Amino acid sequence: MINITFPDGAVRQYEQGVSALDIAKSISEGLARKVLAAKVNGQVVDASRPITKDGTLQLLTWTDADGKATMWHSSAHLMAEALEALYPGVKFGYGPALENGGFFYDVDLDGRQISDEELRKLEVKMAELAKQNNAYVRREISKADAIQYFTDKQDPYKLDLLQKLEDGSITFYTQGNFTDLCRGPHIPSTGFIKAVKLTNIAGAYWLGNENNKMLTRIYGITFPSQKELDEYLALIEEAKKRDHRKLGKELELFAFSEKVGLGLPLWLPKGAMLRERLQSFLQKAQVESGYLPVITPHIGNKNLYITSGHYEKYGKDSFQAIHTPEEGEEFMLKPMNCPHHCEIYKTSPKSYKDLPVRFAEFGTVYRYEQHGELHGLTRVRGFTQDDAHLFCRPDQVKEEFCKVIDLVLYVFNSLSFTDFTAQISLRDQEDRAKYIGSDENWNLAEQAIIESAAEKGLRTVVEYGEAAFYGPKLDFMVKDALGRKWQLGTIQVDYNLPERFELEYIGADNKPHRPVMIHRAPFGSLERFIAVLIEHCAGKFPLWLTPTQVKVLPISDKFLPYSEKVAELLKKAEIRAEIDDRNEKIGKKIREAELAKVPYMLVVGEKEEAAGKVAVRRQAKGDLGTMSTEEFTQLVQDEVINRKPFE
DSSP states (O other): OEEEEOTTSOEEEEOTTEEHHHHHHHHOHHHHTTOOEEEETTEEEOTTSEEOSSEEEEEEOTTSHHHHHHHHHHHHHHHHHHHHHHSTTOEEOOOOBOTTSOEEEEEEOTTOOOOHHHHHHHHHHHHHHHTTOOBOEEEEOOHHHHHHHHHHHTOHHHHHHHTTSOTTSOEEEEETTEEEEOOOOOOSBGGGOOEEEEEEEEEEEGGGOTTSOEEEEEEEEEESSHHHHHHHHHHHHHHHHHOHHHHHHHTTOEEOOTTTOTTOOEEOHHHHHHHHHHHHHHHHHHHHTTOEEOOOOSEEEHHHHHHHTHHHHHGGGTOOEEOOSSTTOOEEEOSOSHHHHHHHHTTSOOBTTTOOEEEEEEEEEEOOOOGGGOBTTTBOSEEEEEEEEEEEOGGGHHHHHHHHHHHHHHHHHHTTOOOEEEEEEEOOTTOGGGOOSOHHHHHHHHHHHHHHHHHTTOOEEEEETOSBTTBOEEEEEEEOTTSOEEEEEEEEEESHHHHHTTOOEEOTTSSEEOOEEEEEESSSOHHHHHHHHHHHHTTOOOTTTOSOOEEEEESSGGGHHHHHHHHHHHHHTTOOEEEOOSSOOHHHHHHHHHHTTOSEEEEEOHHHHHHTEEEEEETTTEEEEEEEHHHHHHHHHHHHHTTOOOO
C-alpha cells in the first residue's frame, strides 16, 4: 500500500500502481469525468499513469491552470491529426500550450498556403475527430526505434528534436491515427474537447533560428463547452479594442520607426508626460523609503558582465557588442543594471551601521529580441527598468524584503491592479547546474522569500525552475480587467553577485562580511507596465496620471478669451488643461474629446462667460452641471490627491 496526501492535508492509502483517475473514481464518478490530468509530487502527469510510491496528489480539472494547459497541449495534437488527414505529407515541428491560453503547432506544408476558408475546414475536422473520443495513449520507446519511425515518415523536424534527447527518456503519444514525439502529459481522451477555434496563422523560424526554414504556425484554442468558447470570443473582441498598440496610436502616446530600429519605441509628448508622471510617482515613494538615486552609463565593458556571470549565461542572446577604435577594448550595450550598482557600492567602504544601502535608477537597458518576437511595448529591444538594488546584512534580509513588498502593493493599489498572485520562483531541483552559488545561500534566500510572503499574507503559488540563475524571486502575476495574467513587479534575493564582485562591509566584530543583495522592480519595465496599464484601463487613465486632464471647449471663437482665462487658472492650480480652439461645432469637439479619453470637458459659451462659470462634462458620464472655476478646480484636486482609480 502507498500513502497519498491530498491538497487539504488528508492522507489515504491505496494499492501501489493506482492511477489518479482510479483515485478520482473512488471519490466520485462525477469528479472522475472532470479530471484532465494530475499533479503528483508537484509534477503534472497523465491521469492514467500508475503511482508507485508515497506522495502528494492534486486532481486537475478545467478550473486549474495546469488542467487547461494539458487540454490545450492535447488540442495541438488533435490539430496535427486533422492536418495530416487534410494535408497528406505535412511535416511537424512542435506544438505546445501557450501561457496565456490556447496552443500552436509549427508545421511545414511544403509551400502550401492555408486560407481562412481552409482554416474553418480544419476546425470542422478537429471537431469531428474529437467526437471519436479517442484515448491519448503513452508509450516509452527507444531512441533507435523513434529515429526509425520518423525516418520512415520522412519528418526531419522530429529527427532534429530527437538528436537532443537521451535514450531511455523518449515517449510517444498516440490518439486515433496520429502518433507524436512528446513527453506529455495529455488528457484522457479527445472527447473532453467540445469547442474549437483556430485563431491565427503566422510564420515562425524552426527553433526560433533565423537561419532555419520558415514554418507555418497555426494558433488555436479549445474549450469543454461552446458557451465558454463564445464568452472567450467576446473577450477577444474587447481585447482588440483595448490593444495598447491601437490605443497608443489613437492617444498619441508612442510610435515606432524602422529607421530608428525595430523594437525601439519613440515616446511622443503625451506618452512622455505619462511615463514621467509614473516615474515621479515611484521616485517620491522611493525617497520616502530611503532609496538613493544613481545613474549608470548605457554601456559597460565586457569584463563587467563576465564578472557578474551574465555573459556566460546569456552571451550573444542578450549582449550586443559596441565596436570601438581602440584595440583590446570591448564594450556591450547594457543589458541589466545590477553589475553597475555593485561597482557603485564598492566606491566607498561600508560598516554594518551603514547598511542597508538602497540604490535606485530608472535605467534603460538593451536586449536582442528576434523580429518575430517583438510586440508593441510588451516585447522590445530597449526598455527602462525601475531598478533598485538593496545591499543589507543577512539579519536585515527579511525586513527589507517585506518593505519592498509594501512598496509593490502601494504601486499596484494606486493603479487598480488589485487581483494578483505572488509567484515564489525557486530552483529546478532536478537541474542544479543551471544556477550559480552555494546550496547554503540558495536555501537562505528561498526561505527569506517564503517567510516574507507568508508574513504579508500574500496569495502565493510556488513554481520550480523559474528562479533567476543567481537567486530565487517573488514575481507578481497581475490579472487585468479582462482576466489576463501579466508578470509585472519582481523582487529577487541574491547572495551570489556580492561574492562575484567581492562586496564587503565591516561588521560589529571589526571583520569583513558579505552583504546580501536584493533586486527589485515594482513596474518591471516602464514599457511593459504602461502597455498593460493601457489595456487594463482601456486608455482611461486615472486623473492623476492622464496626460491631458481637461479640455476647454469654446462654443465659438467669440469665447476664446474667456476659455484662455479658464485654462490659465487651471494651469496655475497645476491642472493639465488644453483648449480646443478649432472652428468646429461643439458636438464634434465633445465627441473627439470623448474618443481621446480626456476625463473632463469644460464647455464655454455665452451663459458660462456671463456667470463666470463652466459647464462640466465627465468622459463617458455626460453633463455634471455648471460650476465656478474654483469649484471645478477643487473637484479635480480632490480626485488627484485621493488617487481615485479610473472608472
